[in-house]
Amino acid sequence: MPPSPDLPGFLHGVAPILDRWGYLSVAATIGVESFGVPAPGQTFMVAAAIYAGAGRLNIFAVAAIAFVAAVLGDNVGYWIGVRGGRKAVHRWGKYVFLTPERLARAEGFFARRGSRIVVIARFIDGLRQFNGVIAGITAMPWRTFLIYNTIGAAIWVGWWTGIAYALGTHLVEIIEHAHRYKWWAIAAVTLAVIAYVTLHLRHIRRRRARTAAATDAAAEAAADGPVEDPVEEKQA
Secondary structure (H helix, E strand, O other): OOOOOOOOHHHHHHHHHHHHHOHHHHHHHHHHHOOOOOOOHHHHHHHHHHHHHOOOOOHHHHHHHHHHHHHHHHHHHHHHHHOOHHHHHHHHHHHHOOOHHHHHHHHHHHHHHOHHHHHHHHHOOOHHHHHHHHHHHOOOOHHHHHHHHHHHHHHHHHHHHHHHHHHOOHHHHHHHHHHOOHHHHHHHHHHHHHHHHHHHHHHHHHHHHHHHHHHHHHHHHHHHOOOOOHHHHHHO
């Protein structure tokens, strides 16, 4: 078997567990993370994909196991939500950092975004862990949840396993290097949003001004009444 790759940065701590338990550690961490238990499922998946790139694991097995564990874990969370998740959150939520206030905000987020949020929830910390629970509490139809959750899990697993497998141990180096410029990136995004909002508001004001001008012109024309034809007046 090829030697174990030297996992850099935050992945280094999972190496002993991954060395001993392999695929099972990926399935367990992703599975329990998916129904609300704090566990580094995504970290294990990325580390396993890096191992696969070094020849220690099979990348297709890593992806398949991660996908199945994610879907099953979220469905367990969904039924926890259906069977009394709100009471459980109020009693035990503080131990997994899900307070009633956070639950209320998440419910509002789900209500506004609907099934679309289920697709992207796996990419958002907090929603990734409680996606299924919140969907169950908000009474989202199970088939709808299953379809969109499956799509989201497939995209999430495909993205992270593909990136980690392709980049290997360089992934963390790239992330750490990009981290140095995060404030520049945040500033650039903020300026772009401000510019967009400004231009959008200006467009709205101009459109309203044109509409108001057209309305005023129509009102003036109606107030002046019909224009009489001078020829008709002479004939009369």
